[in-house]
Amino acid sequence: MYDFVYCAPTKVVFGKNSEGRLGELLKQYGATKALIHYGGGSALKGELLTRVRWSLEEAGVAAVELGGVKPNPRLSLVEEGVALCKAEGVDFIVAVGGGSVIDSAKAIGMALKIDGQPWDIYSGKVKPVATVPVGVILTLAASGSEMSNSSVITNDRIQVKKGCTAEISRPVFAIMNPVLTFSVPPYPTACGCADIAMHTMERYLTGGETMKVTDAIGEDIVRTVVACSKRLLKNPEDYEARANVMWAGSLSHNGLTGCGGDGGDWATHTLGHELSALYDVAHGAALTALWGAWARYVCKDALGRFYSFAIQAMGVRPSGTREEIAMKGIEATEEWFRSIGLPTSIGELGITLDDAQLREMARRCAENCGGVKGSCMRLKERDMYEIYKAAL
Amino acid sequence: MYDFVYCAPTKVVFGKNSEGRLGELLKQYGATKALIHYGGGSALKGELLTRVRWSLEEAGVAAVELGGVKPNPRLSLVEEGVALCKAEGVDFIVAVGGGSVIDSAKAIGMALKIDGQPWDIYSGKVKPVATVPVGVILTLAASGSEMSNSSVITNDRIQVKKGCTAEISRPVFAIMNPVLTFSVPPYPTACGCADIAMHTMERYLTGGETMKVTDAIGEDIVRTVVACSKRLLKNPEDYEARANVMWAGSLSHNGLTGCGGDGGDWATHTLGHELSALYDVAHGAALTALWGAWARYVCKDALGRFYSFAIQAMGVRPSGTREEIAMKGIEATEEWFRSIGLPTSIGELGITLDDAQLREMARRCAENCGGVKGSCMRLKERDMYEIYKAAL
Numbered sequence: 001m002y003d004f005v006y007c008a009p010t011k012v013v014f015g016k017n018s019e020g021r022l023g024e025l026l027k028q029y030g031a032t033k034a035l036i037h038y039g040g041g042s043a044l045k046g047e048l049l050t051r052v053r054w055s056l057e058e059a060g061v062a063a064v065e066l067g068g069v070k071p072n073p074r075l076s077l078v079e080e081g082v083a084l085c086k087a088e089g090v091d092f093i094v095a096v097g098g099g100s101v102i103d104s105a106k107a108i109g110m111a112l113k114i115d116g117q118p119w120d121i122y123s124g125k126v127k128p129v130a131t132v133p134v135g136v137i138l139t140l141a142a143s144g145s146e147m148s149n150s151s152v153i154t155n156d157r158i159q160v161k162k163g164c165t166a167e168i169s170r171p172v173f174a175i176m177n178p179v180l181t182f183s184v185p186p187y188p189t190a191c192g193c194a195d196i197a198m199h200t201m202e203r204y205l206t207g208g209e210t211m212k213v214t215d216a217i218g219e220d221i222v223r224t225v226v227a228c229s230k231r232l233l234k235n236p237e238d239y240e241a242r243a244n245v246m247w248a249g250s251l252s253h254n255g256l257t258g259c260g261g262d263g264g265d266w267a268t269h270t271l272g273h274e275l276s277a278l279y280d281v282a283h284g285a286a287l288t289a290l291w292g293a294w295a296r297y298v299c300k301d302a303l304g305r306f307y308s309f310a311i312q313a314m315g316v317r318p319s320g321t322r323e324e325i326a327m328k329g330i331e332a333t334e335e336w337f338r339s340i341g342l343p344t345s346i347g348e349l350g351i352t353l354d355d356a357q358l359r360e361m362a363r364r365c366a367e368n369c370g371g372v373k374g375s376c377m378r379l380k381e382r383d384m385y386e387i388y389k390a391a392l
Numbered sequence: 393m394y395d396f397v398y399c400a401p402t403k404v405v406f407g408k409n410s411e412g413r414l415g416e417l418l419k420q421y422g423a424t425k426a427l428i429h430y431g432g433g434s435a436l437k438g439e440l441l442t443r444v445r446w447s448l449e450e451a452g453v454a455a456v457e458l459g460g461v462k463p464n465p466r467l468s469l470v471e472e473g474v475a476l477c478k479a480e481g482v483d484f485i486v487a488v489g490g491g492s493v494i495d496s497a498k499a500i501g502m503a504l505k506i507d508g509q510p511w512d513i514y515s516g517k518v519k520p521v522a523t524v525p526v527g528v529i530l531t532l533a534a535s536g537s538e539m540s541n542s543s544v545i546t547n548d549r550i551q552v553k554k555g556c557t558a559e560i561s562r563p564v565f566a567i568m569n570p571v572l573t574f575s576v577p578p579y580p581t582a583c584g585c586a587d588i589a590m591h592t593m594e595r596y597l598t599g600g601e602t603m604k605v606t607d608a609i610g611e612d613i614v615r616t617v618v619a620c621s622k623r624l625l626k627n628p629e630d631y632e633a634r635a636n637v638m639w640a641g642s643l644s645h646n647g648l649t650g651c652g653g654d655g656g657d658w659a660t661h662t663l664g665h666e667l668s669a670l671y672d673v674a675h676g677a678a679l680t681a682l683w684g685a686w687a688r689y690v691c692k693d694a695l696g697r698f699y700s701f702a703i704q705a706m707g708v709r710p711s712g713t714r715e716e717i718a719m720k721g722i723e724a725t726e727e728w729f730r731s732i733g734l735p736t737s738i739g740e741l742g743i744t745l746d747d748a749q750l751r752e753m754a755r756r757c758a759e760n761c762g763g764v765k766g767s768c769m770r771l772k773e774r775d776m777y778e779i780y781k782a783a784l
Contacts (some may be wrong), residue, residue: 003407015395212636213616220608
């Protein structure tokens with residue numbers, strides 16, 4: 001195991017009707033004027049936005065609003081948000097939505113505190129050291145952004161998707177009411193479950209050392225999410241399943257599943273971001289479309305990890321060689337993806353790519369990650385191309 | 393499952409030589425004059441205190457010192473600490489030690505911010521709302537106090553041990569170097585492991601609802617601690633085992649293992665505190681001496697929980713009736729206690745009690761917890777007496 005620093009200070013307020021505590025929380029954090037930031041779908045259902053407005057009014061916190069966040073959140077809307085917050089003197093941002101809305105809110109919050117443009121943060125030109133505080137009302141269990149230190153923004157002028165990791169970007173509070181996710185349709189529910197499992201798998205399936213208790217927690221999270229994702233296909237209003245997936249989503253990406261590890265592999269995320277940025281694919285589906293090809297490409301270099309993942313997380317019976325068991329684990333994972341309606345190839349996303357397009361995607365991927373990515377195997381552009389090709 | 397609030401903001405700096413970062417952390421938190429608070433044993437070994445002093449000096453943070461904290465930390469020393477901090481203008485407390493030192497530091501920190509005496513906090517007369525910040529260098533894996541919101545102080549004038557739960561009392565940082573625990577002898581190591589497992593068991597073995605992913609994490613923690621405690625008997629310098637126990641200790645008591653639960657049972661802790669206060673028994677040993685008697689007394693009322701604990705945490709084979717499996721789980725737990733040299737009865741602590749003493753202990757226990765305690769079963773004074781008697 002390696003040394004680590006762990007700090008996940010986000011206050012989680014979890015349960016039925018917990019969004020009713022928004023005003024009280026805003027007062028605790030000293031907000032006087034808030035930006036209510038949201039997308040277009042979930043936040044508007046069940047009159048959630050109306051209740052949010054009412055809660056702020058009751059708490060005496062003024063508000064301005066900015067909706068329209070789309071999946072793979074756009075830089076242009078972040079810039080609009082920054083301008084709005086500056087003009088209105090906003091001192092708190094409430095993100096009502098899933099990962100895209102939260103990431104957009106994080107970008108706005110940090111950009112308000114730098115001397116420069118929002119993209120400077122994501123291009124690496126400026127290191128953010130402060131933020132206007134962000135609070136979350138979560139309506140989609142997936143990204144884990146509600147407790148995480150990271151955010152991803154797509155520059156819609158140049159079609160480049162880039163992430164930023166900064167401790168100061170962790171939301172100060174996250175209101176999580178599983179009932180708010182009842183209305184999420186099967187496909188985005190499944191994408192969310194895959195994303196959650198992947199956040200643990202990226203940290204678990206690595207070439208480096210790990211820590212026993214962290215491994216066990218990671219295995220739990222994957223097992224829980226696999227089981228609950230299947231329950232949710234049958235009954236989208238299964239409160240226990242929604243709640244477990246929601247909490248697993250936060251735990252999977254707040255740092256806990258990486259304690260003692262080497263920081264994780266993250267090649268699948270890197271490969272997936274490129275696919276999402278170029279072809280506007282849902283994040284979770286981009287991951288499952290590529291994961292199997294990645295796993296087969298690298299598993300011989302991290303056999304012990306794929307072996308224990310197969311047995312402990314995917315429930316593969318420990319008979320056969322280590323290679324066979326590791327491979328069965330990969331197959332079981334893909335079988336799970338398919339069982340909840342997710343693609344296991346680029347073709348299943350409805351995308352047909354020729355060789356030139358694959359090479360261009362690999363080139364961009366390598367360029368955007370600085371030439372090399374991964375822990376199981378250090379992937380270069382050539383490897384990325386091979387994985388994309390194997391995933392066709 | 394129940395609604396919950398989870399917030400564990402303590403920054404954990406984990407690994408070899410992590411104590412070298414003390415000065416840097418103190419500067420981050422704006423300390424100008426620190427109280428270095430410690431006990432008598434571990435903090436002095438390996439010249440740790442010398443390194444602490446040097447780290448502060450290098451960081452330009454002035455320091456005063458107060459040692460002499462004993463197990464079951466005393467109110468009189470807390471009062472001395474408060475007077476010293478007031479006289480010296482201390483604005484940060486560094487606890488170098490285990491749970492007793494941390495709890496004593498928490499008490500001093502909170503008492504400095506109230507209008508009243510330190511015992512007012514523990515007697516429930518004054519609710520603490522602020523604290524002088526506390527940072528920790530952990531030298532004993534046991535109490536979980538390094539990330540927890542609770543502390544326990546013994547009023548050595550009236551021999552009453554009382555706890556305080558307050559979110560503001562969570563340390564701002566915890567430096568955890570497993571190497572610092574290499575020198576902890578077998579018996580306190582074992583007591584610590586028992587205490588860690590008990591913090592999860594108190595939350596897991598309850599009469600209320602629970603949450604799937606939380607249950608799984610609790611089972612992991614117990615399994616990890618059981619396995620590592622045995623490794624440490626053979627090799628006290630097994631870094632991986634020390635590290636896993638240390639991190640499990642924090643996770644077991646920072647709130648994570650209670651998410652979605654009913655708050656836990658805590659009767660064993662309550663019964664144990666009375667035994668410790670009256671007969672100065674090590675906390676972990678008091679818990680193991682009483683646990684089996686408690687478990688047999690209440691298990692029929694929370695059979696499902698004892699059943700899953702037996703199988704998932706203690707590795708009991710699932711053959712037989714639910715009652716038989718639950719009982720095998722209790723026996724396996726006691727066997728683990730014995731295997732690491734811990735008592736499973738009051739007699740094994742070298743204490744002989746007559747009936748009047750038992751009745752008096754039960755009376756005090758009931759009085760100090762407000763008459764009734766427990767979730768598996770709501771224990772009254774009569775039940776407490778029966779459990780103490782069964783534990784003789």
